[in-house]
Amino acid sequence: MVDLSVxxxxxxxxxxxxxxxxxxxxxxxxxxxxxxxxxxxITVKGVSHEPWxxxxxxxxxxxxxxxxxxxxxxxxxxxxxxxNDLPFLKQFxxxxxxxxxxxxxxxxxxxxxxxxEAEGIDFFELNISCPNIKAGGMxxxxxxxxxxxxxxxxxxHAKVPVIVKLSPNVTDIVSIAKGAExxxxxxxxxxxxxxxxxxxxxxxxxxxxxxxGGLSGPAIKPVAVRMVYQVxxxxxxxxxxxxxxxxxxxxxxxxxxxxxxxxxxTANFANPRATIEILxxxxxxxxxxxxxxxxxxxxxxx
Amino acid sequence: MKEMxxxxxxxxxxxxxxxxxxxxELHAPEIAKTARAGQFIMVYLDKGxxxxxxxxxxxxxxxDAGTMKIIYQVVGKGTAVLSKLPFAQDVKILGALGNGFDxxxxxxxxxSHVAIVGGGIGIPPLYLLAKTLAARGVKIDVYMGFRNAxxxxxxxxxxxxxxxxxxxSIATEDGSAGYHGYVTGVLESQGAxxxxxxxxxxxxxxxxxxxxxxAKRVNTPCQLCMEERMACGIGTCVGCVVKVGGNYVRVCTExxxxxxxxxxxxx
Ligand SMILES: Cc1cc2nc3c(=O)[nH]c(=O)nc-3n(C[C@H](O)[C@H](O)[C@H](O)COP(=O)(O)OP(=O)(O)OC[C@H]3O[C@@H](n4cnc5c(N)ncnc54)[C@H](O)[C@@H]3O)c2cc1C
Ligand SMILES: Cc1cc2nc3c(=O)[nH]c(=O)nc-3n(C[C@H](O)[C@H](O)[C@H](O)COP(=O)(O)O)c2cc1C
Ligand code: FES
Numbered sequence: 305m306v307d308l309s310v311x312x313x314x315x316x317x318x319x320x321x322x323x324x325x326x327x328x329x330x331x332x333x334x335x336x337x338x339x340x341x342x343x344x345x346i347t348v349k350g351v352s353h354e355p356w357x358x359x360x361x362x363x364x365x366x367x368x369x370x371x372x373x374x375x376x377x378x379x380x381x382x383x384x385x386x387x388n389d390l391p392f393l394k395q396f397x398x399x400x401x402x403x404x405x406x407x408x409x410x411x412x413x414x415x416x417x418x419x420x421e422a423e424g425i426d427f428f429e430l431n432i433s434c435p436n437i438k439a440g441g442m443x444x445x446x447x448x449x450x451x452x453x454x455x456x457x458x459x460x461h462a463k464v465p466v467i468v469k470l471s472p473n474v475t476d477i478v479s480i481a482k483g484a485e486x487x488x489x490x491x492x493x494x495x496x497x498x499x500x501x502x503x504x505x506x507x508x509x510x511x512x513x514x515x516x517g518g519l520s521g522p523a524i525k526p527v528a529v530r531m532v533y534q535v536x537x538x539x540x541x542x543x544x545x546x547x548x549x550x551x552x553x554x555x556x557x558x559x560x561x562x563x564x565x566x567x568x569x570t571a572n573f574a575n576p577r578a579t580i581e582i583l584x585x586x587x588x589x590x591x592x593x594x595x596x597x598x599x600x601x602x603x604x605x606x
Numbered sequence: 607m608k609e610m611x612x613x614x615x616x617x618x619x620x621x622x623x624x625x626x627x628x629x630x631e632l633h634a635p636e637i638a639k640t641a642r643a644g645q646f647i648m649v650y651l652d653k654g655x656x657x658x659x660x661x662x663x664x665x666x667x668x669x670d671a672g673t674m675k676i677i678y679q680v681v682g683k684g685t686a687v688l689s690k691l692p693f694a695q696d697v698k699i700l701g702a703l704g705n706g707f708d709x710x711x712x713x714x715x716x717x718s719h720v721a722i723v724g725g726g727i728g729i730p731p732l733y734l735l736a737k738t739l740a741a742r743g744v745k746i747d748v749y750m751g752f753r754n755a756x757x758x759x760x761x762x763x764x765x766x767x768x769x770x771x772x773x774x775s776i777a778t779e780d781g782s783a784g785y786h787g788y789v790t791g792v793l794e795s796q797g798a799x800x801x802x803x804x805x806x807x808x809x810x811x812x813x814x815x816x817x818x819x820x821a822k823r824v825n826t827p828c829q830l831c832m833e834e835r836m837a838c839g840i841g842t843c844v845g846c847v848v849k850v851g852g853n854y855v856r857v858c859t860e861x862x863x864x865x866x867x868x869x870x871x872x873x
Contacts, residue, residue, distance in 0.1 A: 329842035
């Protein structure tokens with residue numbers, strides 16, 4: 305038997321496969337295709353203190369090997385999430401990562417406090433990188449000082465470990481990662497979506513209602529692997545690697561680059577059973593290669 | 607929670623019925639058994655660079671044979687891939703998805719009289735609806751709009767619908783068959799004076815808007831089947847929204863059928 309468990313910031317995940325925020329809802333729908341008990345953690349869709357209306361449609365555009373989205377973090381608020389979704393998740397023996405979004409530092413504090421009384425939460429994941437919200441996320445995720453500050457204030461109010469999710473839309477990802485580390489982050493998740501755009505040449509209009517959106521899927525994987533590799537070398541924080549993971553080979557690539565866990569996003573749309581198929585592939589790979597624990601290959605790339 | 611089935615369905619038939627319109631029949635007993643009119647399936651193309659599944663309405667089901675039928679138009683790369691899938695191959699599908707038409711909205715204590723209004727490739731979900739309503743003894747007037755008379759799709763639909771419809775009216779944009787103009791025009795002229803209990807419609811956005819306006823004017827409840835770009839098809843990505851009562855709601859989950867007085871077709 306191989307040992308799939310991983311230690312992430314002092315919390316044991318039973319497997320290295322996690323779901324990516326915004327692509328798995330709160331797990332309810334996918335629980336019909338996937339045994340949620342086998343996942344290391346479920347990262348739920350981004351929640352904010354107040355409800356967010358989201359962007360005008362169209363919000364989705366397919367691209368070669370990927371997709372653009374401009375959802376605009378539509379969500380009914382943390383309170384609604386706690387009332388309606390959290391009870392469902394508590395039935396499962398897996399960890400819960402709550403993805404937090406805000407337009408200001410105060411928003412982040414408010415949403416973190418919304419969870420003061422909530423039970424069944426294992427981590428916060430700070431989305432300081434959502435490219436869709438013009439006022440907030442973008443700026444914080446692209447400046448090391450801002451990243452440090454928002455991490456620090458949320459840490460002060462958080463009762464669970466805090467993962468900071470980084471934006472790839474920066475020149476130097478390492479400097480942002482170090483900012484989050486200096487702010488007291490317990491772990492990192494990277495990468496969020498890359499800003500992109502598509503134009504309908506017949507209508508001479510952008511396809512997305514928001515004009516620009518975030519690129520995800522296999523098309524972004526090499527960028528994500530490179531960033532995980534650079535950040536793993538430069539910080540001491542555990543990393544959830546994400547970006548285009550759709551096969552077990554992709555997951556192993558991220559782990560060799562230095563990721564502790566791997567999250568699966570867009571692949572859930574292309575194959576609702578993707579998470580479990582990836583996990584089964586990792587098990588076979590470990591058995592075939594006589595790997596007892598993924599630590600044996602984690603970060604082996606010099 | 608709604609029953610969804612992710613299955614590998616065998617292709618029993620996949621053939622061209624008009625120059626860019628195809629009919630596909632699939633062996634999918636689980637879906638055939640539960641599907642309601644107005645629901646749709648996600649079709650997984652399993653084709654690397656074409657990542658996302660394609661939403662397609664359920665045209666017809668046969669519970670005894672365990673089969674279902676879809677009718678689709680080749681408009682891009684995904685539907686082109688679909689059109690080339692050979693007989694007997696398996697295709698992964700997920701369904702039945704969405705709410706479907708609300709048939710319970712019709713009074714059960716008296717015979718109902720309804721109008722079904724469809725435009726072009728928006729007609730597929732309306733066939734199963736007509737069939738279901740006919741089985742309940744509902745009197746159905748069908749209004750269909752096409753670009754021109756040279757549409758074989760039109761012949762097929764007319765043939766399929768003829769036996770169940772009380773009245774079958776056609777409009778063509780070029781006047782080559784039936785009423786000259788839009789389908790809402792023929793509904794307005796031929797339906798004048800009829801107090802329908804409900805209007806059901808599916809088709810291009812502009813047509814749905816016109817149907818909604820007309821329904822409002824004649825004070826008739828109407829149900830519109832909407833389309834929006836989708837990624838997951840099951841409610842998790844919040845990508846497929848339309849505005850209902852000032853809020854964005856998901857077409858794949860709260861829809862695709864919405865009440866005409868609630869949904870804003872223009873955005
Ligand atoms: C609920 C629902 C039911 C549908 N039922 C039918 C049907 O019965 N028959 C039929 O022919 N078509 C139907 N459509 C439209 C059909 O899904 C699109 O024509 C198809 O996805 C186009 O894919 P493509 O790769 O050929 O085109 P491309 O334009 O290359 O597609 C690129 C992307 O855009 C999306 N897209 C393109 N056009 C549409 C559209 N009109 N609506 C939603 N997404 C779109 C595709 O899904 C894909 O993600 C339905 C759409 C929805 C939402
Ligand atoms: C439809 C959609 C919604 C997303 N919503 C969120 C979100 O709410 N919060 C967040 O931090 N990331 C969000 N993301 C980013 C993903 O979690 C992930 O970081 C990114 O898509 C890259 O991984 P992938 O290629 O596996 O999808 C979203 C991505 C998609 C496609
Ligand atoms: S397609 Fe994802 S929510 Fe409707």
